[in-house]
Amino acid sequence: MIDTHCHIDFEDYDNDREDVIKRAKDKLDFVIASGFNRQSNQNVLELSKEYEGFIYPTFGFHPVSSQNSTDEELNDAQNHLIDNLSDIVAVGEVGMDYYYVTDKALRERQQEIFTSFLNLANYHKVPIVMHVRDCEKKAVNIIEDYDDIPYFVFHCYGGSLKTAKRIMNKDNCFMSFSTMLCYSKHHQDLIEKIDLDYVLTETDSPYLAMTKEERNEPVNVVNAAKKIAEIKNMDLSTVDEITTNNARKIFKI
Ligand SMILES: [Zn+2]
Numbered sequence: 001m002i003d004t005h006c007h008i009d010f011e012d013y014d015n016d017r018e019d020v021i022k023r024a025k026d027k028l029d030f031v032i033a034s035g036f037n038r039q040s041n042q043n044v045l046e047l048s049k050e051y052e053g054f055i056y057p058t059f060g061f062h063p064v065s066s067q068n069s070t071d072e073e074l075n076d077a078q079n080h081l082i083d084n085l086s087d088i089v090a091v092g093e094v095g096m097d098y099y100y101v102t103d104k105a106l107r108e109r110q111q112e113i114f115t116s117f118l119n120l121a122n123y124h125k126v127p128i129v130m131h132v133r134d135c136e137k138k139a140v141n142i143i144e145d146y147d148d149i150p151y152f153v154f155h156c157y158g159g160s161l162k163t164a165k166r167i168m169n170k171d172n173c174f175m176s177f178s179t180m181l182c183y184s185k186h187h188q189d190l191i192e193k194i195d196l197d198y199v200l201t202e203t204d205s206p207y208l209a210m211t212k213e214e215r216n217e218p219v220n221v222v223n224a225a226k227k228i229a230e231i232k233n234m235d236l237s238t239v240d241e242i243t244t245n246n247a248r249k250i251f252k253i
Pocket of ligand 1: 005006007034204
């Protein structure tokens with residue numbers, strides 16, 4: 001089993017990161033630590049070296065926190081990414097968030113930054129992990145222009161079933177489902193109708209715990225897989241096998 005998206009570099013884990021990773025190691029095959037800015041990218045890279053063969057890094061530029069960044073900061077993050085291409089398993093998280101960002105000019109800036117990372121992933125033929133919220137249809141339209149990106153992942157997919165069906169029409173597009181499955185009716189309805197061949201599991205730790213006050217952690221990805229098995233009336237081992245193989249294929253691990 002794999003947590004394909006977590007933020008184990010966050011300060012939330014500063015006091016007990018080693019224990020959290022040990023708990024994950026006992027149950028999971030590996031975890032993917034997603035960077036969200038220049039500093040975080042460097043942090044996940046260092047963690048991946050410390051826990052070689054268990055933590056794998058992706059380098060991103062988060063749409064919400066990056067919307068106000070300057071071109072200089074963007075260039076700096078992209079140069080850092082290019083310098084470390086051989087060590088990362090994907091570009092991300094990058095994308096667009098229409099839930100938090102409602103201003104038109106800021107949304108345009110988000111899209112400009114997102115497409116600059118798509119260009120980069122396309123040029124270097126690297127998979128991309130996307131944070132897309134309340135603009136899934138638009139994102140699917142945008143990514144259709146990129147033929148050389150090997151795989152696209154919609155992290156924490158929460159769009160419509162209609163857009164999910166468009167995603168399932170492509171053989172290199174995946175949707176990742178989190179521990180949110182344990183309490184979100186919308187996500188439960190989605191997973192019921194989505195073919196597991198297009199599904200990954202994740203936690204987005206420290207976010208999306210069972211309650212707002214709780215801190216999530218990678219080992220809890222098991223709860224997402226259990227919920228998928230329950231809803232789809234399948235064995236947990238089958239859910240595990242299919243989603244793990246999907247992740248191994250995408251990230252070449
Ligand atoms: Zn994230």
